[in-house]
Amino acid sequence: GSKWSYIGPDGEKAWPKKYPFCGGVFQSPIDFHKDILQYDSNLLPLEFIGYNVPSTDQFTLINNGHSVKMYLSPTMYIRNLPFEYTASQLHLHWGNRNKSEGSEHTVSGKHFAAELHIVHYNSEKYPDITAAMDKSDGLAVLAILLEIGPFNPSYEKIFRHFRNVKYKDQMVQVPGFNVRELLPDRLDEYYRYEGSLTTPPCYPSVLWTVFRHPVKISQEQLLALETAMYCTESDDPEPLEMVDNFRNVQEFHERLVFISFRE
Ligand SMILES: NS(=O)(=O)c1c(F)c(F)c(S(=O)(=O)CCO)c(N[C@H]2CCCc3ccccc32)c1F
Numbered sequence: 730g731s732k733w734s735y736i737g738p739d740g741e742k743a744w745p746k747k748y749p750f751c752g753g754v755f756q757s758p759i760d761f762h763k764d765i766l767q768y769d770s771n772l773l774p775l776e777f778i779g780y781n782v783p784s785t786d787q788f789t790l791i792n793n794g795h796s797v798k799m800y801l802s803p804t805m806y807i808r809n810l811p812f813e814y815t816a817s818q819l820h821l822h823w824g825n826r827n828k829s830e831g832s833e834h835t836v837s838g839k840h841f842a843a844e845l846h847i848v849h850y851n852s853e854k855y856p857d858i859t860a861a862m863d864k865s866d867g868l869a870v871l872a873i874l875l876e877i878g879p880f881n882p883s884y885e886k887i888f889r890h891f892r893n894v895k896y897k898d899q900m901v902q903v904p905g906f907n908v909r910e911l912l913p914d915r916l917d918e919y920y921r922y923e924g925s926l927t928t929p930p931c932y933p934s935v936l937w938t939v940f941r942h943p944v945k946i947s948q949e950q951l952l953a954l955e956t957a958m959y960c961t962e963s964d965d966p967e968p969l970e971m972v973d974n975f976r977n978v979q980e981f982h983e984r985l986v987f988i989s990f991r992e
């Protein structure tokens with residue numbers, strides 16, 4: 730299994746020993762601050778096809794010991810990127826109950842409470858995500874920044890299942906729903922840059938789209954995310970809470986982040 734973690738001797742400083750790309754170029758996440766941003770009028774709103782999955786279909790939600798991830802249906806894809814990218818899975822990154830600052834990307838040095846990632850692979854060039862994930866044009870990940878606000882019934886369609894995936898390798902079926910509801914209203918405003926997976930093997934294979942506008946979930950929903958899951962299996966004598974599962978921002982020199990909006 731993947732022997733890496735977010736804390737202790739196998740934490741992110743040690744990743745490059747076993748996973749050399751983690752010490753390499755184009756690493757994610759990064760901080761978005763004004764002197765690396767450049768407006769690009771060619772950045773179009775993304776189009777989401779097949780995102781409205783009927784409740785007769787089911788998504789598999791699984792605790793993989795690093796995050797909680799939900800497999801998506803291969804009928805879901807995005808257009809208006811250099812290629813067509815088919816959805817693979819979504820997962821989250823978050824902090825802990827005493828410090829709700831668990832986003833991976835930051836804006837002017839500020840963390841958001843949490844971050845949702847929807848991972849897609851280039852289905853025009855590669856047969857599946859395994860073939861795509863180490864290619865420079867292989868993956869496209871959408872990132873949604875989460876902050877505290879009113880209760881969010883769309884996120885609840887995933888969150889209400891957390892009690893059934895408390896421990897590593899537990900899984901549950903989630904009835905299909907319109908995954909578009911998890912995204913902010915303004916799909917036309919986003920940050921765009923070429924980066925990497927934020928977990929080992931850290932391949933520099935990701936075209937990142939980070940939406941400008943955060944989505945709100947309630948304090949109670951955030952607390953559930955921060956306290957529901959463990960990295961360890963149900964029978965482990967030393968349970969480890971799944972908290973602070975975000976990578977720190979990486980050096981980003983001589984590169985630009987393109988923005989689809991004029992600030
Ligand atoms: N932040 S991130 O970079 O988007 C990101 C994660 F943070 C993350 F935890 C995962 S993981 O849950 O699979 C556990 C670690 O691989 C992924 N998986 C991707 C890349 C690795 C292999 C793979 C295979 C099938 C589907 C998705 C993926 C990931 F892309």
Ligand SMILES: [Zn+2]
Binds near residue numbers: 820846
């Ligand atoms: Zn992620």
